[in-house]
Amino acid sequence: MTPLILSKSRRQDGDKLMTTALIEHLKASHSTPSETLPIPAQCSLGNWWQVYRQALERPRFLDWAQRQSLNLADLTVRNGTLHTQGKTFTLDDQSDWYRLAPPVLAIAQVLDPDALGLPVPGEHLALSVRHILRFYGYPQPNTRAQRATVIDALSHLKSFFSRAQSPLSEAFQQLEQDRQTVAQQLLAGITVQDEDDRPFSLFTLYRSRCWLTSRSFWARSMEAAAALLQGITAHPQFLALDQTQDLVPGHYFFDVSRQSIKGAGPSGTPLEIHYEQLAQLPLEGALERLQDLANTMQLSISLDGKFNLAQLLTLHELPLPDTREAAWDLIEQLRIPSPINVPPIDDQADSDMAIQVHRQWFTAQHERDNLANAQGT
Structure with missing residues (x-):
């Protein structure tokens, strides 16, 4: 079994755990979309969430954040803009965020296609239910009738990425x-x-x-x-x-x-x-x-x-x-019709190759940044 096939098998096992957690959450009588759920590290979302963490742990980014006196725990990325502690950094300002943003935003597009806003990953991987459902191509159910429909779909799911829309x-x-x-x-x-x-x-x-x-x-x-x-x-x-x-x-x-x-x-x-x-x-x-x-x-x-x-x-x-x-x-x-649109899944979300490419790039950038710091450049 090749490394990529093995990685895909592990991701699918993790996605099954994520499915079970979503079903149990949606079954709860007082569940809310903003409630966070733990994300299995080996599931598809967990893999991308860890790559996103790599993007924000680059020495260049951490040095810039320190110069800006930013608290990483308060950062949120939304629509290309970095929000924190009452400050806003856009792609058009002179803060150098525009130089650091591209790799961060490339992953944010996969994780958060609706630009709900991504926090900095903590020690324990977790995201809101709304984020999780959207990543896997499910709308947020708002009524009891809709919740049962989503639960039924998840209960019969073989793979998040093999189902037709x-x-x-x-x-x-x-x-x-x-x-x-x-x-x-x-x-x-x-x-x-x-x-x-x-x-x-x-x-x-x-x-x-x-x-x-x-x-x-x-x-x-x-x-x-x-x-x-x-x-x-x-x-x-x-x-x-x-x-x-x-x-x-x-x-x-x-x-x-x-x-x-x-x-x-x-x-x-x-x-x-x-x-x-x-x-x-x-x-x-x-x-x-x-x-x-x-x-x-x-x-x-x-x-x-x-x-x-x-x-x-x-x-x-x-x-x-x-x-x-x-x-x-x-x-x-x-x-008055009240249609519920089923959102598309990003093509990269199920790509082990895309995950691997990002990881290798960030590893190389991390080493390059450390070398540049050691040389004082």
Whole structure:
């Protein structure tokens, strides 16, 4: 195995660790884009981050920073400009930053193509989640619906750099279709309320239920969960349970908060089959798969696989309208397309040759600078 192939294999192993860290972060309920994550040194981003550190540890740069009385820990590079301690150094001023900047900016373009701003790498490699996602060609998800879509894409990822852009773009287009479905269903709810001469209220959102036909992550997950619930509730040993004898057939749902199956008797009396009882049934993993899907969506599952409008609005982090006027305002908002663009990945990001060339150049420059300093030139 050649050194470059070995390096690529190590990077891919590191990228898998980075993928796992991103998924766990996005799953956390209070995660933020500005939160920093440790970067595995061997992953693609870690390799480039270390090359960036080399660029800022050149003796020529350190000598210049010392003459400028700069604290390296406060430096940020953004759009070709160096920001620190209330000072700004541009490519057009007389500070000599323009002489030192080219190799730094060449790497910054790979690491930070959107010019979010790069700090000086510390002892422990870390960057914000927004930086990490952008380096690997993922948009920053802003809603629960978007986060689950990105998590799903990352969970099925074989390599950051082998995936085509179109599947992820298609996934976000499907989310947009879901938003349009919500707008249509809201309009239908208003129409029904008007025809019945009833005022629009929050209850309309919970009564109005629909399928998602977009094949989005949410549509596919709910469809799969409903099929599992149907299989469980039709299983002979489920039907043999004492509690099911009094349940109205076809009106079950899986309660995500209690991990149980609920229903109602002929008189409407609520009945529940607890998880402990369900776990004893020979369901060949169907219950566990149902739990996984329900927990991932954080939604209860109905046999018909429908969502109510309140659930869909919550997924997209939109307000729940409680008046007809507010519902109309929301419909107008939803009708305006809100596309999410999937950013491109820099061609050099997956290039071991590019990383090696930069490392060798900086090593040579480091030695040259030290030699020049020793000779007093």
